[in-house]
Amino acid sequence: MPNREPGSPGAVKDLPAEGVQRFDAELFPILRRYPEDRKASAMLPALRIGEHVFGYLSPPVMALAADRLGVSPARAQEVATFYVMFNTKPVGRHVVEICTNVSCCLTGADRIFRALKQKLGVENGGTTADGLITLREVECLGSCGTAPAMLVDEEMIEQLTLQKVEKILGSLG
Numbered sequence: 001m002p003n004r005e006p007g008s009p010g011a012v013k014d015l016p017a018e019g020v021q022r023f024d025a026e027l028f029p030i031l032r033r034y035p036e037d038r039k040a041s042a043m044l045p046a047l048r049i050g051e052h053v054f055g056y057l058s059p060p061v062m063a064l065a066a067d068r069l070g071v072s073p074a075r076a077q078e079v080a081t082f083y084v085m086f087n088t089k090p091v092g093r094h095v096v097e098i099c100t101n102v103s104c105c106l107t108g109a110d111r112i113f114r115a116l117k118q119k120l121g122v123e124n125g126g127t128t129a130d131g132l133i134t135l136r137e138v139e140c141l142g143s144c145g146t147a148p149a150m151l152v153d154e155e156m157i158e159q160l161t162l163q164k165v166e167k168i169l170g171s172l173g
Contacts (some may be wrong), residue, residue: 010033015061023053040069043079047086056087084138092127092134093173097151098160101140109148112162113137119166130171 026049027042034042046065047057054061062076071078080086087095098104098113113135120128120135126132144150146158152168 001154009044015054015152019053020064023049023064024068026053027065040071040075043071043076047076047080050085058088063164081123090127092132093133094153095134095136096169097136097141097153098138099136099139099143099147099149101144102136104141104148107147107154108162109150110162112148112160112164112165115162116165116169133169 007078015133019035027046028101030045032043033041043065046069047062050061050065051057057080059077060160063073065072066076068124075119080088096116098109098116100109102115104110116135117123117126118124122128122135123131124137138151141149141151141156143158148160149158150160150165151157152172157164157168
C-alpha cells in the first residue's frame with residue numbers, strides 16, 4: 001500500500017477533496033488491522049466506504065480504493081462488479097430491494113414488486129424521475145420465516161403487505 005496519510009491527494013483527481021479525506025479517514029484505521037503485505041484484502045471494506053462516501057462506485061472511486069490498497073483499478077472494478085451489493089451506477093436517495101425468491105414469492109412478494117414498479121414508474125433497477133427511490137428485485141435476503149421481506153437502505157423489513165410497503169415508501173423523503 002502506498003504510504004499515505006488521510007487526506008493526501010493520491011492518484012485520483014476527479015473526486016472532491018473532502019470526500020477523499022473522509023474516505024481516507026474511514027479506511028486507514030481499518031488498514032492498520034492488516035499486515036502490510038495483505039492490504040489488498042481490505043477491498044470489500046474499501047469499496048463499501050467508497051460507496052457510502054460518494055454514493056456509488058464510479059470509476060474514480062474504484063481507482064481511489066485501488067490506489068489506497070496498492071492494486072490496479074481493474075482489480076477494484078472486478079470485485080465491485082462481482083458482488084451485487086455494490087452500486088456501480090448512481091442510485092436514488094433510498095434503495096428498496098424486494099426479495100422474490102421462493103418463500104417471498106409464495107407469500108406475495110412478486111405481486112408487491114409488480115405493483116411498486118407500476119406505482120413508481122420504474123423497471124427493476126430503475127430510479128424514480130425525482131431521484132428519490134431505486135427499486136430492485138433481489139434473491140434471498142435470508143428471512144424466509146418472515147416472508148415476504150425487503151431492504152430499505154439496508155434495513156430489513158419483514159412480513160410485507162402492499163399497504164405496509166406503500167406506507168413505508170410514503171415516509172421516505
